[in-house]
Every structure is written in structure tokens, then in C-alpha cells.
Amino acid sequence: LGGKFDQLASPAHRAVARQAVRESLVLLKNKDRLLPLDPTRRLLVAGDGADNLSKQTGGWTLNWQGTGTVRADYPNADSIWDGLRAQVQAAGGVAEMSVDGRYKQKPDAAIVVFGEDAYAEFQGDLPNLLYRPGDDTDLQLIRRLKAEGIPVVAVFLSGRPLWVNREINAADAFVAAWLPGSEGAGIADVLLGTVQGKVAHDFKGKLGFSWPKDALQAMNNAGQPGYSPQFPLGYGLDYADPGELAALPEVSGITGVQGIPGVYFARGKPAPGMNLSLAGPAGQAPVRADTLPASLPDGSLVATAVDHRAQEDSVRLAWSGTAAARAFFSTEKPLDISREANGDVMLVLALRPDARAQGKVSIGVDCKQACPAQLALNDLLDGLKLGEWTTIGVPLKCLQKAGADMTRLESPLILESGSAWQASLSRVSLGSGSEAQHVLGCARN
Structure with a gap:
């Protein structure tokens, strides 16, 4: 097929890919035989993975990490929502899409699609098997729908088994869908029955990896001494099997507050082990800004809570210009991100310019024992629209070239x-x- 570009996304090839999706789905739970769902009923499709081709396809697809793409980048693909909507509507039912699960009319059942964001090496490295530590958004969505009397089918997108016992317990049915790629309609083929109430396509998938019973069970291979997984290698239900599952233990085995690796600030709070502080001229004690509002004594820098996607999920930093000041994140333990710096990873800021800079602005990093690196930010800022959210990237290599020791960072972001x-x-x-959306060059400050 080399060079036969007319065969790309041909109907025959897409049919094979869709079959692969159907046959790779693994059913872990099916309480009261909720699945297959009746396509003639009113169904809610929720979760941030339902209409998200980046989540479906994962890393090493259109780009390295699989992130930063838009729907137009996948012209010959169906999202999971696309497939569900088409089949429900064809059967005479009603399908409603709502990422946050807020519906116009109470549905007969809900399908919540959630899971890992796209990743590859570096960005996808995990210290344990926790799913989204510190972020229970998906769990709360499932529990809220259940509390409203709605049966819930959970569809989990991931490139690996992770500890999701709480989510499995909360849902009536749970499907490990892995990364279905471009053919999201293959999921609808199995989750939905026929108009006549029959099974359209049964589950055939079996676990190719043992599923962990806690977030520390990384050594979990069949045949190893003490092998005791939550679900063993080869496990997987079909529609003929009883789908009941006793409540799973909800103790992860991880102690202390956990954060998502590589995330320093999100949802209005510094990551666990990270602090946000404000500082003026040398010699003055920094002011912690973990709780907002916060201000330097002379008012030269003020931090207040603002809204982006949720209430007070962001911080506004306002420099008065009366004196030099900086806002910086600091860690309780030094960070070693030298591997990431060698792998073309960037420091990425979701930022909204609220007022034009009246003078020099710099972005940088530092170590406690002095390895400062600063880069001028003005040229990039001048090209941004005021009042509009965007993302800016600072290559770690640029900061490294500017003098940062990436093996012992204690301030992974300084704005001054x-x-x-x-x-x-x-x-x-x-x-x-x-x-x-905007990338800073490597010129020194």
C-alpha cells in the first residue's frame, strides 16, 4: 500500500479499525445488566472524553504528545459522541451531549466518558498508578448523576491500567475502552442494543494487562510471587456473564496529598508541595499568596482570584509599577526536570493579559543556591490580545541555556x-x- 494515499481512511480500512475498537473493549462491571442500553430511549452522554479526539487517539498520533489538536485535525474520524448520537437517532431515541452532565431533560441513562489526557514519554511518566490525583471531577460527575437517580455507564479512556476503584464503585457499568483512535463509533456498536432489544455486538475484549487493586501495585504480572491483582490478566465479561461486582476497596495505598506530575498551578491552587509567593526588593520577606487575595505591603504587586473555566480557578497578578516585584512558585523539594529539558518539553502558561506592560517583563526560574535564568517576555506579550485567554510556551532548553540548572529547580516559574x-x-x-499557541524564543533577558 506504499504511496497509495487514496486508500487512507477508505471505507474498508475504517471498517477494520471499527471492528478493532469493538473487540478491544473490556467490560469490568455490569450491575443489573444495565448494558446494552436501549437506543430508543433518552440517553445523556457526558464527560470530557465523549467528544474529544485527542483523548481517543492519545500520544504519538498527529504530534508527539497528542495534545494541542482541534477537531478539524481529524477530518475522517468519529468521536464517541458522534457514534452514539448517530445510532441513537437512527433508532428513534434522543441523545444529549453535556460535558458537565447538566441535562435539559432527565435521561433514562447516562454514559460518562472520561480518562487520561493524551501523553507520550516525559509528560506521561507517573510515580504511581493514581488516576488524576487531586482532581475528582470525573468521580463527582458520576456520583452526582447517580444521586439524581440516573443509571451510569462509565467508559474509561487510558493507555494503561490505573487505580480507579472509586469510579468503578460509583458507576453501574464500567468499560475499559483504552485508546479507540479514530473509530469512536465502535463503542456505540457494543454499548447499544438493537431496536428489538437484542445484543448488537457482544464484548470480546480481555485484559492484556493485570488491573491493580491499589495505586502502588506496579509489579503486577501474572506468574510473579504474590500475584494478586484487582482483575487478572485475561479478565473480561460478556453479556452472558453476571455483571455484579462487590464493592472494591477505596484505599489507594498512597499517603499524603498527591498532585499531577508536571502541573504546578491549576484550578486556582498551587500543586501539592508548591507555593505561590509575592516578593519585592531584595531583603524584604516574601508574602505567601496561596490564599487570595494577597498583596505586598507597599501594594506594588497584588494577587486576586478570578474566573476562567470555573469560579475562582485563576489568579490575577497586578503590578502597580511603584517598585520592582515578582510573583513566583517555589517547591518544598528541588525539581529535577533535566530529562524533560532534553526532550523539548516547555513550561506552558494559560494566561490572559489584562493590561499592557508599561516596561520590561521577564519570565524565569531559579534554584535556592542561585541558578537564575530570565527571558524577556515583552515581544511575546505585545502580540497578545488584551482580555483573551491563550497559552504561551517557554522551552526548558531556553531556560537551561540562560543559566538554569534543571537538576535542582526550586522556583519553576518567576514573573517579574x-x-x-x-x-x-x-x-x-x-x-x-x-x-x-505562542512560543517564546531563546534570547537572553
């Missing part, structure tokens, strides 16, 4: 200005270039 300037931040994290 001696003049009046205002900007809001909703997220600070490591990411790939595809996640940044």
Missing part, C-alpha cells in the same frame, strides 16, 4: 516586572509545543 502590568494565570504546567 518593575512597571505597571496585569495578567491572569489559570494553569502552569510542563507541556509540549503543540499545547502552546
